[in-house]
Amino acid sequence: MAKTSQPVRRAALLASAVAVLGSLTACGTEQHTETASRQLPATGGTTRCHTSELRASVGRMDPGAGQRNFPVVLTNVSSRTCTLHGYPGAAFTDASGRQLGPDPKRTPEKAATVTLAPGRSAWAGLRYASPEVSGARAATPAALLVTPPDEREQLKVRWTGGEVPVGGNASSVFLTVLAPGSGP
Known part of the structure; x- marks a missing residue:
């Protein structure tokens, strides 16, 4: 060498x-x-909403032919305007925090940026076939964990919607992109 x-x-x-x-x-x-x-940049100096600036809730069930539909609502509780873009994350959990069933599937839709002034909301549709109709294996969650787009921290919402599908051929849960407002 x-x-x-x-x-x-x-x-x-x-x-x-x-x-x-x-x-x-x-x-x-x-x-x-x-x-x-x-994550499309917002104009006017607004930036994306962070988990700490949001409150999550689940609206009233809107039943359909063998379907259960719920609006998952994110409300801006901060004092600034912020934006959301895309899909929230969601997971059903039992009382010990263990996830029940797979993550919801995203419906194929084009996402748009939703601008939230303080106190304003955006919602995504959560839907699945009624376990009684579909024959899917079911469980009753204690909570729904909601993760805002591009965030890692989750918001916990008490689940009062009854049984959800967690296994079997007809166990898919679907989630739509966020839209302005608090539901359909």
């Missing part, structure tokens, strides 16, 4: 470090660009 002088070794190490940092920065930029394209 050939001996290399200390200054040459340092220069080579520095060049390697700069190359690694440059590639990491490029990856970070690509990831940020991808995130930004999913």
